[in-house]
Amino acid sequence: MSQKASFFSSFASAISNWSGKPLTFMLALAAVIVWAVTGPMFNYSETWQLVINTGTTIITFLMVFVLQNSQNRDGKALQAKLDELILTSKASNKFVGVEKLDERELREMSALLMKEAEKVEDKAEAKAASR
Known part of the structure; x- marks a missing residue:
């Protein structure tokens, strides 16, 4: 694996683990509450609305790639474990690699x-x- 791929894999794992924690949810909720509370100060302007729309869109777009990377790795690891169990049991070896x-x-x-x-x-x- 290249150094860039290894870095991204480590980065994706860290972000994926961090994004699933209750504290992360609470921070995101707090950001939305702060945004909502500031609505009257900005007269619920288009710019005020654009801030939350742009921020959430960018975060969602980037998280798709990070979480997909983590999910792909987890799936491959699980498949390798299942293949090992098949190979060391009395099950038919025809199931090794069936995911392909x-x-x-x-x-x-x-x-x-x-x-x-x-x-x-x-x-x-x-x-x-x-x-």
């Missing part, structure tokens, strides 16, 4: 698994009924 399949292939695999699950359930019911 396209939508149609995933649907087909899901339908196949549902049929297999129904067969296993039917066998279990038949076995229970024969007792």
